Every structure is written in structure tokens, then in C-alpha cells.
Amino acid sequence: MLTTFAVRDGSLLRGEKAAPLSGAVWIDLLDPTPEEERLVEAAVGFELPSREEMQEIESSSRMYREGDVLFLTANFLHGVEGSDYESTPISFVLAPSVLVTVRHATPKAFSVFTARCQKTPEALLGSPDAVLLHLFGQIVDRLADILERIGLDIDRANQDAFRAARSAKKVTQKDQDLRSVLLTLGLVGDLTARTTDTLLGLTRILTFMTAEKSAVRKENQHLIKTLVRDVRSLVEHGNSMNHKATFLLDAVLGIINVEQMNIIKTFTVVSVALMPPTLIASIYGMNFQHMPELEWPIGYPLALLAMVLSALGPVLYFKRKGWL
The missing domain is CATH 3.30.460.20 (CorA soluble domain-like)
Known part of the structure; x- marks a missing residue:
């Protein structure tokens, strides 16, 4: 033009x-x-x-x-x-x-x-x-x-x-x-x-x-x-x-x-908190014949209680340190 x-x-x-x-x-x-x-x-x-x-x-x-x-x-x-x-x-x-x-x-x-x-x-x-x-x-x-x-x-x-x-x-x-x-x-x-x-x-x-x-x-x-x-x-x-x-x-x-760090920190805390219960469940999941706890009448609830307490322990520790 x-x-x-x-x-x-x-x-x-x-x-x-x-x-x-x-x-x-x-x-x-x-x-x-x-x-x-x-x-x-x-x-x-x-x-x-x-x-x-x-x-x-x-x-x-x-x-x-x-x-x-x-x-x-x-x-x-x-x-x-x-x-x-x-x-x-x-x-x-x-x-x-x-x-x-x-x-x-x-x-x-x-x-x-x-x-x-x-x-x-x-x-x-x-x-x-x-x-x-x-x-x-x-x-x-x-x-x-x-x-x-x-x-x-x-x-x-x-x-x-x-x-x-x-x-x-x-x-x-x-x-x-x-x-x-x-x-x-x-x-x-x-x-x-x-x-x-x-x-x-x-x-x-x-x-x-x-x-x-x-x-x-x-x-x-x-x-x-x-x-x-x-x-x-x-x-x-x-x-x-x-x-x-x-x-x-x-x-x-x-x-x-x-x-992103907060999200990763949450996953890390969850992973650490689940490690002790996983260990307890793994121990009592073994198929050895001589495990005295397997014959306890209250063995199952005690195992559950141990897993809950072992999971709460790391969470309370992280809160005390101010990481949560």
C-alpha cells in the first residue's frame, strides 16, 4: 500500500x-x-x-x-x-x-x-x-x-x-x-x-x-x-x-x-512414622515355629498397640523439635 x-x-x-x-x-x-x-x-x-x-x-x-x-x-x-x-x-x-x-x-x-x-x-x-x-x-x-x-x-x-x-x-x-x-x-x-x-x-x-x-x-x-x-x-x-x-x-x-519442601517434609514424616510399625508387622509376619508371642491370647492387640505407639513416637518427637 x-x-x-x-x-x-x-x-x-x-x-x-x-x-x-x-x-x-x-x-x-x-x-x-x-x-x-x-x-x-x-x-x-x-x-x-x-x-x-x-x-x-x-x-x-x-x-x-x-x-x-x-x-x-x-x-x-x-x-x-x-x-x-x-x-x-x-x-x-x-x-x-x-x-x-x-x-x-x-x-x-x-x-x-x-x-x-x-x-x-x-x-x-x-x-x-x-x-x-x-x-x-x-x-x-x-x-x-x-x-x-x-x-x-x-x-x-x-x-x-x-x-x-x-x-x-x-x-x-x-x-x-x-x-x-x-x-x-x-x-x-x-x-x-x-x-x-x-x-x-x-x-x-x-x-x-x-x-x-x-x-x-x-x-x-x-x-x-x-x-x-x-x-x-x-x-x-x-x-x-x-x-x-x-x-x-x-x-x-x-x-x-x-x-514443595513442605510437601516433601510431610511425606518424609509419614515415611519415618510408618517405619517402626512396619518393622513390628514384619517381625510377627515371619513363619518361625518357636515364637512365644504367637500363643499369647492378647498378642494381637498388643502388637497393634505397639505399632500405634511406635508411629506416634516419631511424630511427637518432630513436633517437639518444631519440624512440624
Whole structure:
């Protein structure tokens, strides 16, 4: 899908499909067809990165300059609103007269930014570098919202974990609660890692753009400084939440281990308590001919009494020691 954005007389001109490319300050390609790629390349005068090139992981393949055109690629998180979130590479090709974005998914920041462009086109679409930096600003705002949501999920998981540990619920119910906390922490950890990866990608792009000062107009230099500060603060916040999630994961695993030890301790006490009765039953279960107790009239009840007392002895001893 090909979409063009231009500003004329203070109004936004947005075109799709076969819209004229001349005068466009931003050309957005979503899952472009070969025909759309050739059309844009002919209009802007340079080749666009292919999907295979966008997936390269080398820094030199993701950020480079050809003449006066910057090619910038990074992974961006999308689909957080649903359950099928993932990271997708997006390329930003910044030329003096136009910005071209090539993507195969639609992060929410893009939808929000295009809606903002309809309200204040002159402020956001003044120049290609201004479009790029304002778009990055919208992405950073979106990532901040995601980190806030992750923080709430961690706090909720924290409360659920320790509430389950202190509750008097049955072991099976506790297991279900702790299992739910572990699943939440797993999702939080994955989402935090993907968010941090997006932020690090933005950091590399902004660092590259700072070094290539000629690609950004002087009046937009302050936007880079603001973005660098915001991204750095979000990276630190994401790292802090990673440490918090790791601590909570260790705590939950410790709680599970304690619950398992209690179960094992119960089985151990039962096993030890049944050992003396088993010994008594084994002795009187032997088929020797000369066993005087076999002829006692009260031999059977005495054997039962001996087994009960020998079982109670270890239990009382464990309670006295505080092991029960």
C-alpha cells in the first residue's frame, strides 16, 4: 500500500495507491508491491531496501549513507494491544526532499501519528527530517505507555504472588495462583525485552543521525536532543523493570520451592512414622515355629498397640523439635 503526505496552503494532502509522488514530504509504503517500489524508486531517484536487507542484523547494513540520503532500519514492537505482539523491521530513508518509510506491519504509533498529521500538518510535516523526528517522538511516547502498562503488570504480579504465599488456600489453589504469576512474568519479560530492543534501535539511529548533522536541519536539532534524553530515560526504566521482574521471578520460584519442601517434609514424616510399625508387622509376619508371642491370647492387640505407639513416637518427637 502506497500513501503520500504533503502540505499545501496549510492543509494536508494525503493520497493513496496511484497518488502523485511529486511534492510529497512523506511516502509511506506498507507491504509494497514490486510495482509500487519501482514507482517510488523512479520518483525519488534511489533504490529502497528490500525485505531481506531490512532483516540484516549488522549495524553497517542497517544504518548507512549514500550521497545525501540516509538509510535507517531498526526493529519496532507492534501488536501489543492483542496477544500476538512481535517485532518487525522498519526502514526510514531520509532524503533532502522526502522521507520514505518501508514497513510490513503497522505499529500503533504510525496510526496515531497519521491522525495527528491531519490536525496539525504544518507542525509535523514541515520537512522530511521533521517528519522523521516527530514520528520517532510518537514511537517513544507509545513505548513509554507500554512500559507503564508493564509496570502495572509487575506490581499486580507482585501482589498476587505474595498474597498467594500468605493465604490459607489449598495447595492446588496456591499452585494455580503462582502458575498464573509465572505466566504473567513470562509475558512481561518478553514484552520488556522487545521494548528495550526497540529503544536500543532508536538509540543507534539517533546516534547515527547526530553524527550526520547535515541530514537534519538546524531548526530540528533540538528534537534529536530531546529524543535522546527521552530514549535514555526509557532504557533505564526498562532495565529497572527487568531487574524487578527478575527479583519477583526468583521470589516466586522460592515460594514454590518452599511449598514443595513442605510437601516433601510431610511425606518424609509419614515415611519415618510408618517405619517402626512396619518393622513390628514384619517381625510377627515371619513363619518361625518357636515364637512365644504367637500363643499369647492378647498378642494381637498388643502388637497393634505397639505399632500405634511406635508411629506416634516419631511424630511427637518432630513436633517437639518444631519440624512440624
